[in-house]
Amino acid sequence: MPPKSKPRFQSFARPKIRIAKTSSLGKVYVDYKDVETLKKMLSINGKIQGRTRTGAAAFEQRMITDAIKRARFMAMLPFAGSAQAG
Numbered sequence: 001m002p003p004k005s006k007p008r009f010q011s012f013a014r015p016k017i018r019i020a021k022t023s024s025l026g027k028v029y030v031d032y033k034d035v036e037t038l039k040k041m042l043s044i045n046g047k048i049q050g051r052t053r054t055g056a057a058a059f060e061q062r063m064i065t066d067a068i069k070r071a072r073f074m075a076m077l078p079f080a081g082s083a084q085a086g
Contacts (some may be wrong), residue, residue, distance in 0.1 A: 016055030017041070019064055030060070032067040035076050041068060046081035 019037050020028050032038070041049055041064055048068055051061045071077040 019054075019056065020060045028060070028063075030063040030067040032070040032074070033076070035071060038064075038068055038071055038077060042077070044081055046078055 017037070017040050019034075019041065020030055022028055041054055043049055048065055051058065054061065054064065056064060068077060072079050
């Protein structure tokens with residue numbers, strides 16, 4: 001068997017971020033108070049990134065969306081992206 005060669009092309013894929021946690025009862029949840037992790041799920045403009053970017057399953061993506069919307073309502077996250085001084 002030949003040795004593994006280096007990949008032909010450079011991979012620009014972002015590492016997948018695990019945001020869904022498991023409680024002691026075994027229930028999967030996303031904490032809306034964990035603002036630092038939720039910020040990683042937003043684009044520069046403040047839009048929620050899709051499943052292809054986040055690597056989340058469908059039920060996890062729905063929980064992420066609900067958590068981001070709840071954090072926005074509680075004023076923990078901005079509704080729009082950060083305004084740059086111009």
